[in-house]
Amino acid sequence: METFEEFLANIEKTSHRERLEEIFNWLDHKYPQLEKAIKWNQPMYTDHGTFIIAFSVAKKHMSVAPEAVTIKHLEEDIKKAGYDYTKQIIRIPWKSDLNYSLLEKMIEFNIEDKAEHTSFWRN
Template sequence: MRTDVFAAFLAQIDNPQNQRRTGEILQWVADTFETLVPCIKWNQPMFTEHGTYIIGFSVSKKHLAVSPEQEGIRRFANEIQRSGYESSKMLFRIGWDRPVNYALLARIIAFNRTAKADCPTFWRKENK
């Protein structure tokens, strides 16, 4: 399975429900976007395409953080807010008690894939 790379990361999540949910989300990304490459960098699960970052995740006690880079947050800020997620400059947080808006997640990933199709670097050069 392509997401075996995440096994050690998932095993570190103490709460079995959060561990299972994180695994389900990572598997959904891998199944929905088959060309993305699952990997662990900086001890966080992420997906890349042609060597550029597309989406990453991190886990805390209260939420799963989703990081589509600053441009992804800016582009989808209204939808993120309407979904009931808190956000910052670089990520949004899905509370463990909140439903996952998979349609929004799919749009964000599709946006990053298109916007970064010709990106030669891992991170995009953010407009400051």
């Protein structure tokens, strides 16, 4: 969690900070091979130097950014979960439960799909 300490410390609302800590702890336990970094003021996870997933904070929601390809690939699952989304982000209201199964699908897809990638973003 050390990499994300400053980011988390700057989240004013305690419940929002605790929720992200819970998510990051889950990610660290489930995917210990992923590297953590802060880039563009966002906590993100990478694998062998390639982007896997990032998070950001807004007043009414957190945003999950797995890349457009992943959102398109899992669009039906995102709709079923009831989340609002764009081409690049999924908005999860603070009051909504986090669908960990969906988060796992996003991460697994990116790890597998980008296994041979050598660049940070998909081309």
